[in-house]
Amino acid sequence: MSASSQGFRLNAVTGIHRGDRAYQQDQVEILPHERVPGCVLGIVADGMGGKSGGRKAADQVVMTAKQVFERYVPSQDNPVELLQRLVEEAHLMIKLTAISSEEEPHSTVACFLINPDRSCEIVHAGDSRVYHFRGAEMVSRTIDHSFVQRLVNEGQLTEEEANNHPQSNLLTGCLGTQQDPPLTQGHIDYLEVGDTLLACSDGLWHYFTPKELGAIVHTLSPREASEMLISKARNRARGGGDNLSLALVKVEELLKEAPRFDPSRFR
Template sequence: MPRGFRLAAATGLHQGDRPYQQDQVALLSHPRVPGCVLAVVADGMGGRSGGRKASDQVLLTAQQLFARFSPDRDTPQELLRRLVEDAHTVIKLTAAASEQEPHSTLAAFLLTPDGRGAAVHAGDSRIYQFRKGRLVRRTRDHSYVEVLIERGELAEDQAMLHPQANILVGCLGMRSTPPPLDVHTLEELGPGDALLACSDGLWHYFTPEELGAVVAEQSPREAVQLLVDEARRRARGTGDNLSVAIVRLDPLPRHTPQA
């Protein structure tokens, strides 16, 4: 890991007010490379068993690929691109074998010990990058309302009120279209930076400014608990499954010289 920061991280998962859980979240530490981590959020769709099968396949694929990942030989971008392609294929095969139509969103980011990083997403699960609490970037949803926003036909603060807000134009497992391959390079990461991946069951209830403030002011564990609890409160009994992963780059503690 580069000198100057250390990683602090936490994940959260809640069923919300749904009758079953289809979200999955994982924060994986590399089995051979200290300081190399992969965060994955997957929001499954397609009925009780179909959606959970899809999100399970995303996590299983991520675990298998990450176990073979070598920072000296491979790039984060290559692994994340492969994750999208392989998970998409496996979910389609699951659908053919079970006569269901499982799908899943994906939000994942990978950090290596030398400070390299990359992120990928598919569907409406998001990744936010903050710097000292301020938004640096967020992924753009593969959804119908996001298309309207990009065309200037809909304001962003009106998106979640749109009657077709839940329609996706891209995710994993779709038969009619290839999976989205939006891989982003995360550059110049350092102390004060934080990455947050989450499903729409969480981000639906917060502005980027609220998310950034909580991530900057609380430890990752405290931030996860606060965001989950507040999302549940704001949902007022109508909340979706929700999942979140936070990784923050904290400055190394200063050593006080001994007298």
């Protein structure tokens, strides 16, 4: 999918794989605004709980995102408040789903909203991430709401040690729990040509360093990058891989229209 506006193009792709799990509990979407060119919402939700509970939770996140985004008017509405509302409403809907089932559905969320002026708002809860690359270099990434991230913050673990820690999947915040979800938001003033946004679940980022991710998204087209990331993650999981999903958007220059062939010039 691509959307163009104001001299730039957003080249976007999603990717999803069940991994080696019996159930697919990830959900991913990239939603172009129906009325405003250059306005795009990307979202990844990694569901948890029971056989189908996690999928129900992830479905609620994506469904809520669609409903909230449909009502968004970039020239009038506050994008920060939009993402806050998305998280709060999805959290409430998951909790209501849990009341009517025996499962305990929870979900992460990693979401970015690109506006026509090329500013970008980010929100996340849990350990699904949003990365921002400029060329091959990582500019920033979201900081997980997880037990091991807390240990990294306290200097007790390195990033590499955290990745291999037996409790690396223990979250300190997500959607659908009794606690209010974390509302951690980020902002990018301006996305330049060559910038890439990558939202992904831990089933993907677990297998890559930021340097590897940056090299892949910079060197390859979004579709080729998506295919390579999933292929490499599957290979490195060695039969023990989690569900994995990604939403990738690259800011590209609008290609100049090729000159039209005029046969009269050659008569």
